[in-house]
Amino acid sequence: xxxxxxxxxxxxxxxxxxxxxxxxxxxxxxxxxxxxxxxxxxxxxxxxxxxxxxxxxxxxxxxxxxxxxxxxxxxxxxxxxxxxxxxxxxxxxxxxxxxxxxxxxxxxxxxxxxxxxxxxxxxxxxxxxxxxxxxxxxxxxxxxxxxxxxxxx
Numbered sequence: 001x002x003x004x005x006x007x008x009x010x011x012x013x014x015x016x017x018x019x020x021x022x023x024x025x026x027x028x029x030x031x032x033x034x035x036x037x038x039x040x041x042x043x044x045x046x047x048x049x050x051x052x053x054x055x056x057x058x059x060x061x062x063x064x065x066x067x068x069x070x071x072x073x074x075x076x077x078x079x080x081x082x083x084x085x086x087x088x089x090x091x092x093x094x095x096x097x098x099x100x101x102x103x104x105x106x107x108x109x110x111x112x113x114x115x116x117x118x119x120x121x122x123x124x125x126x127x128x129x130x131x132x133x134x135x136x137x138x139x140x141x142x143x144x145x146x147x148x149x150x151x152x153x
Contacts, residue, residue, distance in 0.1 A: 002136035002143060008034040008042055011136065011143055018145075020050040021074075027062060028074040030103060040103075040141040041079040043122060043131065045149055053149045073152040075104030076124055084142045085134045088112050088120055097123075110150075127151030 002011045009031060012022050021044050025031055033040060045053075054061045061070060080101045091098045097113035111123040120131040129150040136143040 004137045007140045008138045017046045020047045021045045028071045039082040041083040043077040076102045076108045078103040124150045126153045
């Protein structure tokens, strides 16, 4: 369930299927961003693809020694601003795609690009991911669920 009148932090906390991603946000130090009034768009990763990535690609992802990596990995999936589907469609109507800053900082901006199937492709520095559904409005942004991990190296 998602409640439009609650912040991103409350809705992520209440979604059991996002528990691993929630833990990663907290460990990376981004949780305070999602509790405030500034707007962000979160590309949340469900437990199954997050666990697969953690076990296959980066087994020590959640360990203190990997905090810098985790901070970049999670930060690239938190976009600065309110990017709901109508806003993305409106902003990409002329150019075909738009560049959006992320909390990972300069060099980790993402490109939002509509697909021929009506989905949104998020193109990061190291790969891409497709957004599933229209997104869930929050009091301080938008929550999307991705179909897989946005690659990060």
